[in-house]
Amino acid sequence: MPTIEDVARLAKVSTSTVSYALSGKRPISPATRRRIEAAVAELGYRPHAGAKALASARSEVIGLMMPMRVGVDVAVIMQFAGGVVLRAREHSHDVLLLTQDDLDGLERVTDGSMVDALVIMDVEADDARVPVLRRSKQPAVLIGLPRLTAGLACVDLDFEASGQLAAVELARLGHRDIALVGAPPEVLERHTSYADRVVRGFLGAAAQEGVAAQAVTCPVDPDGVDAVVDRLLDRTPGPTGLFVHNERALPQVLHRLRERGRAVPGDLSVIALCPESTAHAQQVPLTSIDLPAERIGSLAVDMVMARLRDASVPAETRLLTPTMTSRASTGAPPAR
Amino acid sequence: MPTIEDVARLAKVSTSTVSYALSGKRPISPATRRRIEAAVAELGYRPHAGAKALASARSEVIGLMMPMRVGVDVAVIMQFAGGVVLRAREHSHDVLLLTQDDLDGLERVTDGSMVDALVIMDVEADDARVPVLRRSKQPAVLIGLPRLTAGLACVDLDFEASGQLAAVELARLGHRDIALVGAPPEVLERHTSYADRVVRGFLGAAAQEGVAAQAVTCPVDPDGVDAVVDRLLDRTPGPTGLFVHNERALPQVLHRLRERGRAVPGDLSVIALCPESTAHAQQVPLTSIDLPAERIGSLAVDMVMARLRDASVPAETRLLTPTMTSRASTGAPPAR
DNA sequence: TATAAACGTCGAAGCGCTTCGACGAAGGGC
DNA sequence: GCCCTTCGTCGAAGCGCTTCGACGTTTATA
Numbered sequence: 001m002p003t004i005e006d007v008a009r010l011a012k013v014s015t016s017t018v019s020y021a022l023s024g025k026r027p028i029s030p031a032t033r034r035r036i037e038a039a040v041a042e043l044g045y046r047p048h049a050g051a052k053a054l055a056s057a058r059s060e061v062i063g064l065m066m067p068m069r070v071g072v073d074v075a076v077i078m079q080f081a082g083g084v085v086l087r088a089r090e091h092s093h094d095v096l097l098l099t100q101d102d103l104d105g106l107e108r109v110t111d112g113s114m115v116d117a118l119v120i121m122d123v124e125a126d127d128a129r130v131p132v133l134r135r136s137k138q139p140a141v142l143i144g145l146p147r148l149t150a151g152l153a154c155v156d157l158d159f160e161a162s163g164q165l166a167a168v169e170l171a172r173l174g175h176r177d178i179a180l181v182g183a184p185p186e187v188l189e190r191h192t193s194y195a196d197r198v199v200r201g202f203l204g205a206a207a208q209e210g211v212a213a214q215a216v217t218c219p220v221d222p223d224g225v226d227a228v229v230d231r232l233l234d235r236t237p238g239p240t241g242l243f244v245h246n247e248r249a250l251p252q253v254l255h256r257l258r259e260r261g262r263a264v265p266g267d268l269s270v271i272a273l274c275p276e277s278t279a280h281a282q283q284v285p286l287t288s289i290d291l292p293a294e295r296i297g298s299l300a301v302d303m304v305m306a307r308l309r310d311a312s313v314p315a316e317t318r319l320l321t322p323t324m325t326s327r328a329s330t331g332a333p334p335a336r
Numbered sequence: 337m338p339t340i341e342d343v344a345r346l347a348k349v350s351t352s353t354v355s356y357a358l359s360g361k362r363p364i365s366p367a368t369r370r371r372i373e374a375a376v377a378e379l380g381y382r383p384h385a386g387a388k389a390l391a392s393a394r395s396e397v398i399g400l401m402m403p404m405r406v407g408v409d410v411a412v413i414m415q416f417a418g419g420v421v422l423r424a425r426e427h428s429h430d431v432l433l434l435t436q437d438d439l440d441g442l443e444r445v446t447d448g449s450m451v452d453a454l455v456i457m458d459v460e461a462d463d464a465r466v467p468v469l470r471r472s473k474q475p476a477v478l479i480g481l482p483r484l485t486a487g488l489a490c491v492d493l494d495f496e497a498s499g500q501l502a503a504v505e506l507a508r509l510g511h512r513d514i515a516l517v518g519a520p521p522e523v524l525e526r527h528t529s530y531a532d533r534v535v536r537g538f539l540g541a542a543a544q545e546g547v548a549a550q551a552v553t554c555p556v557d558p559d560g561v562d563a564v565v566d567r568l569l570d571r572t573p574g575p576t577g578l579f580v581h582n583e584r585a586l587p588q589v590l591h592r593l594r595e596r597g598r599a600v601p602g603d604l605s606v607i608a609l610c611p612e613s614t615a616h617a618q619q620v621p622l623t624s625i626d627l628p629a630e631r632i633g634s635l636a637v638d639m640v641m642a643r644l645r646d647a648s649v650p651a652e653t654r655l656l657t658p659t660m661t662s663r664a665s666t667g668a669p670p671a672r
Numbered sequence: 673t674a675t676a677a678a679c680g681t682c683g684a685a686g687c688g689c690t691t692c693g694a695c696g697a698a699g700g701g702c
Numbered sequence: 703g704c705c706c707t708t709c710g711t712c713g714a715a716g717c718g719c720t721t722c723g724a725c726g727t728t729t730a731t732a
Contacts, residue, residue, distance in 0.1 A: 001447060003718055014682045019720055026721095027679060046447035050389030051718035054687045059386060061450075064433070068418040070613055074410045082404040085435055094441075094450065095433045097400070099421055105430075111337060111382035114397075114430065222619045251587065277406055283558045339688055350712045355690060362691095365710060387688035390717045 002043040010039035022047070053113065060093050062304065063115035065129070067100040067122050073247045076293045077121070079275060080143060083297025084119055091305045103128060110136040117304040119143065119297075123154070125191040139307040139315075141300045145193045149317050153307065155300050158319035159194045162289045163201025163243070165322050166271045169287075170241035171209035173269060174332045178206060178241040179232055180215040181253060188217055198245050198273065214239075218249045225252040233260055240333035245273040254282055265331035271324070285327040292320065338379040346375035358383070389449065396429050398640065399451035401465070403436040403458050409583045412629045413457065415611060416479060419633025420455055427641045439464060446472040453640040455479065455633075459490070461527040475643040475651075477636045481529045485653050489643065491636050494655035495530045498625045499537025499579070501658050502607045505623075506577035507545035509605060510668045514542060514577040515568055516551040517589060524553055534581050534609065550575075556584040565592040576669035581609040590618055601667035607660070621663040628656065 008015040013032060020026040021036045028036075039045070053059040064084050067077060085095050096115055098105045100122065106129060109115045116138060120129055123144035130152070133140045141153040163180070170178045180202045182188070183195040199215045206213030218228045228249075232239060244250050250272055254264065262268050264284050272279055272288040279288035299318070307313045344351040349368060356362040357372045364372075375381070389395040400420050403413060421431050432451055434441045436458060442465060445451045452474060456465060459480035466488070469476045477489040499516070506514045516538045518524070519531040535551045542549030554564045564585075568575060580586050586608055590600065598604050600620050608615055608624040615624035635654065643649045 001449070004720095005718080015719080016683075016721075017681055020681085023720080026681085029680060032680080044447070046444060048390065048718050049445075049448045049450040050386040050395060051687090052720080053386030054384065054390050054689085055718075055720040057687075057720095061432070068414060068421060070411055070415055070418075070611075074414050075406055078404060078410050078414065079406055081433075082406075082435075085404060085433055089435075089438070089441070094445070096397070097417075097421055097431045097433045099418075099425075102425070105425070108382060109385075109430070111380070112385045113337070114385040221617065255591065275406075281557065340690095341688080351689080352691075352713075353711055356711085359690080362711085363709060368710080384688050387717090388690080390719085391688075391690040393690095393717075 001048070002045045004045070004047065006043055007036065007039045007045050010043065011035040057113070059114055059116055061096050061115045062088055062093050062301070063096045063098055063106075063109050063118045065098045065100060065102070065106070065118065065120045069100075075278065076247065076275060076291060079293035080121055080297040083294035083299075084301055086294075087298040087301035091301065093301075093305075103132060106132050107136075110138050117141075117308050119300045119304060122192060125193050125196075139304050139311075141304045143296060143300055145197075145317070147193075151315055152317070153303055153315040154317040155296055155303060156194065156319055157291060157296065158322055159197035160201035160204075161319070162273055162322040163198040163203075163245075164205035165201075165289060165324055166243040166273070167202045167205035167211065167213065168209060169271065169324060169330070170243070170269060171206070171211045173241070173330060175211065175239075175241035175269060176333070177212040177237065177239045178243065179213065179239040181218045181228065181232075181242055181244045181246060181249065182215055183217060183246055184219050184249075185217045195245075202243060212239075218246050218253075220246070220248040222252050225249045226256050229253055229256040229260070233257075233262065240267070241269045241271070241330075243271045243273070247274050247278060250274065250278065251282065254284070264329050267334055269330040269333070271330060276325070279325070279327065282329075284329050287325065287327045287330040289322045289324045296320065337384070338381045340381070340383065342379055343372065343375045343381050346379065347371040393449070395450055395452055397432050397451050398424055398429050398637070399432045399434055399442075399445050399454045401434045401436055401438070401442070401454065401456045405436075411614065412583065412611060412627060415629035416457055416633040419630035419635075420637055422630075423634040423637035427637065429637075429641075439468060442468050443472075446474050453477075453644050455636045455640060458528060461529050461532075475640050475647075477640045479632060479636055481533075481653070483529075487651055488653070489639055489651040490653040491632055491639060492530065492655055493627060493632065494658055495533035496537035496540075497655070498581075498609055498658040499534040499539075500541035501537075501625060501660055502579040502609070503538045503541035503547065503549065504545060505607065505660060505666070506579065506605060507542070507547045509577070509666060511547065511575075511577035511605065512669070513548040513573060513575045514579065515549065515575040517554045517564065517568075517578055517580045517582055517585065518551055519553060519582055520555050520585075521553045531581075538579060548575075554582050554585045554589075556582070558588050561585045561588040562592050565589055565596070569593075569596055569598065576603070577605045577607070577666075579607045579609070583610050583614060586610065586614065587618065590620070600665050603670055605666040605669070607666060612661070615661070615663065618665075620665050623661065623663045623666040625658045625660045632656065 004015050004018050008018045018036055021028045021033050066081055088095050118140035121143045123142045123146050125147045127146050130146050144156050145154050188195050203213055244253055264270050272286045275291050279286040340351050340354050344354045354372055357364045357369050402417055424431050454476035457479045459478045459482050461483045463482050466482050480492050481490050524531050539549055600606050608622045611627050615622040
């Protein structure tokens, strides 16, 4: 591989001039710049990442911690990751992948200067990674909210507002008894905060609207889903509006409703909290609150980059306002 | 951050001794080693990755090219990736993430010495990345088979044998008319080679067994799936055995069969080609040929590491023998 | 027209690590 | 008791880049 010295020799300038031409950190005359560019092209020169990192104290890599167990919502995770990688490239950074629980990896990549910044996915209320992050020099942004956000940069969908939005919409349509079909028990137990927040928003808004409401967790296996749906339907009079925040259970919920002879939206209205693509992919296109995973990923990168560029940028928490799109799964409750 | 020099000073040795103690490349007396380890621990020393890479010409990072569009089989992709990352860590390497089509990124990370080796997922028959790989210095292993594998390291499930296995099993059970519900049209068109290979194996083995067989592509949207299933069922006499190699369509295929009143396995036997977890997750546990994605990912890393360690290790193609597990979805065809 | 400022370029000093060769001390073979 | 290894350690030379200060040359400013 050619080095910057080879380029300098071919362009008949010093290596520092090549460096400045390439980084743009000092003015270079058009003529010189052209010669350098020609030399770079002719040799196929690429700067050595390690040398650059050593000299400049910047690796141009950001770390991404991502859950990789085949679990709850692979599709969403993937969209986050896609958003992160794409946007990182736009900031001309690469992405180093870390698994969710690799606490030691976190220290290795930060202390070893492998990464300039970090994006942490799927944050839990009392996340073990937060203390590590606090003492590291690199800026980090969390996707999700820990219990204490002071001094941390966080970004997420406003799940509480999402819960409210769903409840208010169902109330507006005339439903007087509604239910949230929520995250699987294991997610709740891990205290991934979004699950709690949806519940709080949903129940709170329902109370305020004077509508009866309940929230249930819902496993992802078909039988478990059936049991949950059955329990809901067997109550009398029972809910006429459902808000489903559980991507993996969603198809089976709809399927069970069909099996039980309940028409959507004739007998039951359904609102889902999921990515648009998922809402579309169902047999009845679902009225949904979008989970803009890719956008959140991009935004996380933007935030972390801003702080990398200018350390005085404050570490704020940004909660994205949820938006609802009405499709074919909602309507007025059936007349009694 | 402390440097190796700080450690050396504290341990009262030279920096080279510290380096040798840490790498184990030269013998160090127990007493010295202990002092060095103590100093490392006391200072919380971590070697600077860039400096190490520069001096040793090894980054201890492997590149992983992974498709991140929300597409065909996110769960499988994720399992591959999980396998890769986990095993890479066992070889004390980190993983740099590249998107599937980032050809320029490939050159950047190889020529810029960001990675020591590469794992490339989801290889197509005439993959544009292959020429780039051939001219790069780093060892690479492909997950999937390009048209010309000479000189390349590849690893994949033996999809052709999988097709055969399914056909033979259905024939053995007494089915005389069988069908392959295959990959979505867009996958076939991209000539992701595994789709073709399954078809070839399935039809070939069926012919040999003297069994009528057909192969159809199958989109992933519910209506598309229904149409495919309907077309199959409306033929008379029609197939009594199905081999489904399309993870996203799988639940809907089963659902449509139920809607059409066909019992599994009473009226129709179904074999799936998918990860075990998917086969279990269906309402009827599916007889399946396992797609051991995580294992393939690990194996890919092992192969690439072997070649990294010893450049004379040949670049071989390894096709994993498929294994079938009988569950509740297969049996004899109905009596006529 | 004298003088300060900006421009364009260069040389050299690192950044933090690995690795080669060297060298004294200790151990083995005869 | 001598020579040859092996062991354990050190010093120094890079690895390929960035960046600081310096220095002639223009160009603007008064």
